[in-house]
Structure formats: structure tokens, C-alpha cells
Amino acid sequence: MSDSEAQPFSPLAHGIVTVEAAGRTYLLLGTAHISRESVDSVEAAIAGAEIDHLVVEIDHQRYQSVTQKRDWSQLNIFEVIRKRQAFLLLSNLVLSSFQRRMGIGTGVTPGAEMIAAVQAATTRGIGYTFGDRPVTATLRRAWAKTGFWGRNKLLASMIAAAFSREKVSEEDLARLKEQSELEAMLQELADYLPSVKEVLIDERDRYLAQSIFESPGQQVLAVVGAGHVPGIARTLQLLAAGEVTVDKAELEIIPPPGPVRRILPYAIPLVVAALIIWGFFRGGVEGGLQSLLRWFLVNGTLSAIGSAAALAHPLTIIAAFAAAPITSMNPTVGVGFVTGLTEAFLRKPRVEDFERLNDDVVSIRGFYRNRLTRILLVFFLSSIGSSIGTFVALPMLF
Numbered sequence: 001m002s003d004s005e006a007q008p009f010s011p012l013a014h015g016i017v018t019v020e021a022a023g024r025t026y027l028l029l030g031t032a033h034i035s036r037e038s039v040d041s042v043e044a045a046i047a048g049a050e051i052d053h054l055v056v057e058i059d060h061q062r063y064q065s066v067t068q069k070r071d072w073s074q075l076n077i078f079e080v081i082r083k084r085q086a087f088l089l090l091s092n093l094v095l096s097s098f099q100r101r102m103g104i105g106t107g108v109t110p111g112a113e114m115i116a117a118v119q120a121a122t123t124r125g126i127g128y129t130f131g132d133r134p135v136t137a138t139l140r141r142a143w144a145k146t147g148f149w150g151r152n153k154l155l156a157s158m159i160a161a162a163f164s165r166e167k168v169s170e171e172d173l174a175r176l177k178e179q180s181e182l183e184a185m186l187q188e189l190a191d192y193l194p195s196v197k198e199v200l201i202d203e204r205d206r207y208l209a210q211s212i213f214e215s216p217g218q219q220v221l222a223v224v225g226a227g228h229v230p231g232i233a234r235t236l237q238l239l240a241a242g243e244v245t246v247d248k249a250e251l252e253i254i255p256p257p258g259p260v261r262r263i264l265p266y267a268i269p270l271v272v273a274a275l276i277i278w279g280f281f282r283g284g285v286e287g288g289l290q291s292l293l294r295w296f297l298v299n300g301t302l303s304a305i306g307s308a309a310a311l312a313h314p315l316t317i318i319a320a321f322a323a324a325p326i327t328s329m330n331p332t333v334g335v336g337f338v339t340g341l342t343e344a345f346l347r348k349p350r351v352e353d354f355e356r357l358n359d360d361v362v363s364i365r366g367f368y369r370n371r372l373t374r375i376l377l378v379f380f381l382s383s384i385g386s387s388i389g390t391f392v393a394l395p396m397l398f
Contacts, residue, residue: 016045019233021240025219026212027051028233030226031113038113042223046120052217054121054128057208057224058114062135066111077349077375081340090376091139093361117223131211131222133204137252142199144255203251205231210246213239268390269329275397294396299325299389303335306385310377311368312339313346324386335386340379347371 019026029045031038046054058066080086121128209232212222224232238244272295280288303324307317316339323338349372353360360366360373367373 015041017229017233019236021236023218024240026236027219027221028229029221029223030229031223032226035113039116042113042117043120045221045223046117046124046126049219049221051126051219051221053215053220054117054126055131055208055212055215055220055222055224056114056117056128057132057222057228058111058130059132059134060130062111062132063114063118063130067115075354075372077344077372078341081337081344081375081379084337086336086340086376086379087143088136088139090373090380092135093357093373093376114223127216129211129215131208131215131224133207133248133252137254138199138204140254141203141251142196144257145195145199201227202231204228206235206246207248207251208232209235209239210248212236213246268394272329272390272394272397275394279397291397295393296325298393298396299328299386302389302392303339303382303386306381306383307339307378309385310374310381312343312374312378312382315346316343316378320382320385324382324389328386328390334383336379336383339382340375343375343378347374349375 015030017028017030019028027045027049029041031042056063080089118128205228208222208224208228212220212232213236222232235244235246239246276288276291276295279291283290300321304317304321307320312320319342320335320339324335327333327335327338349370353371356366357370357372360370367377
């Protein structure tokens, strides 16, 4: 007889937080997504606890991507760029890179405990629910609710995380699951990027709590990241008491840009055009041409440097130089649209690029070697260069 059969299952022994609300019992098992210990705890909880339903902190799309090696062969990079989804795709690949590299340090695939939970529940005939918000909605809401400087800080954090060589051990993960460590991390995130913390943590706490609350059964086990447990526990109590309501559909809506963000793409071109025209009035034809030349040289050069940093094709670099000063004056078309499509045309992704994509995203060398990810880097870095060029050139026009 095994130890699990000889001894009654103890939620406390497995770090499970129990919430009794409205005559139902909710068992919240906090995990670390790349921890072997978390996988073992999940399997033991489902085998030993008397539960009626399981809720896992993952959406159906992500579950499909972690249980089946994603087939990228049907991806049309031209359509991705044309539909303005290049940054969203790059963000997904960067996050995938970060999680996979962290998993290398522990030998556990990111999300392994969620897969183990679903498999164990299926074996026992227990129903389960994918309780998390779609990752695309989370990323788009985080981007939409972040200001200009916050976006730059978010991009810098993502790039640093994607290309960091730091590895995480099981000891590090065990420490991070402690409440004091989690509170310190969440407070640091809230101070650094409050709007991102709201979307990534607070909103998902409410979304997950509602998924758990509306699931069937008297005793429900929820397998969630350890950082979500306190927020979910509080929200469950409030939901049971009728003190709050959570509209999951509303939490999936991408908020429209505020008035400043709507006006800015049109205001900057108007200011630039006004300054160039002023140059003609102030200094005649020579003065106006000098202003125009400054604008083209600064904006075009910095965008071209961004393209070159992505190791773009020489013709793409020339396209960045020529297009950036013009697209910066058009709020509907960015230079990344031009450079991305140009690079995709000149260096079309090969079959091997799609086949290697899952492996290439775990290293800087892989990002540059793979034509698909290099197109995304060209799109991103040329856009960043043009944005910097706009703010550098503006005071020069005075």
C-alpha cells in the first residue's frame, strides 16, 4: 500500500488554501509553472482529495500549444504584418522563449503541472475547466492600458527577459512560492508598471475566481500560479457574499485608446509639418530645405540603424531610410509595415524556419538565424528607430 493510500490526504501538507463559501469548498493549489515539485503536488492532490471538479489556470489555446507542438507551417507572415499583428506575435514568441529557457534549468516544461492536472482528472473521470482569460486578450489589454513610457519599460523588460541567460533552480522556485517573497515581487511589479500588474495579476485574479465560482460541484480544486492564490481567495469570499460581481466578457474587451493617444499620432505629424513650413517662412527656401533635410536624415538614419541591428537585407535598410520620414507623417502606416513586408519579400521564410521556430526562440542566435523571427525583429527595431528619430528631430527643427 502506498503512502497516499495509507494516510488521509491533507490539503495543508500540500500547501493548499481552503476557502469555504456559500456551502461549497474551494481548494486553491498554488504552483510554480516550471517546478517538478508542483507537478508532484498536483498529481497527489487529485489522487488524494475528494473533488467534484477541476479548474486549471490556462486557457484552451495555450493548453493546445503546450500539449501539441505548434504547427507554424500555416502562418502567413505577410497577413500577420498586414493585419497589424506582428507585435502581438513577437510578444508571444518572447514570452514562450522566456518560459522555455526557465524550464531548462529545472528540466520541466512550462505548464507541465497544468497538463498533469488535466491528465489526472481525465483518468479519474473528473470534469475540468480551462479557467484563464485568453492570453491574446491579456497581452492586448496590457498594451492598451499602458502609457507611452510604460510601453517602453514593458518592451525593455520583455527584451531583457527574452535574452537573459539566468537559470532558475527548484530552490529558487520554492523560495518564490513563499508568501513574503511573492508579496515583495508583486509590490515591485506594481511600483514599476502598475497598469501591467493590474492586467496580468489583478484582473486575472478576478477572472480565475469567477471561473472557479461558476464551476459545478461542491468541492472544487483549482490549480493556479502561487501569485494568484491570495487574490482569488479574497474574490471568492466576496463573490459568495454577493459583494462583487465579475463580468468575464468585459475583462476580455480591448479598451479603446484615450483622447491623448488618439490625437497624438495626428498631432506629431502636424507639428513636424508646421515646423518645416515655418522653416521656409523664417529662412526662405534654403531654411525650409534644411529643416526638411534634418527630418529625413535623423528619422531615416535611426530607422535604418534599427533595421541594420536586426541584420536586415541591405534593400530593407534602404527602404527603412526612405520610408521612415514619410510614414512618420502618416498615422495609419508605420515604417515597420514597410520594412517587415520588404524583408519578408526579399527573404521569404523557409520550411526549416517554421520547423525550427519552437527551438530557435530560446536564444538570441536563434532569433537572428530564423527568417521568420528576424522579420519580426526588423519590424520592431526599425519602428523603434523611427520613433526615437521623431523625438530627436523635433527639437532640431526649431
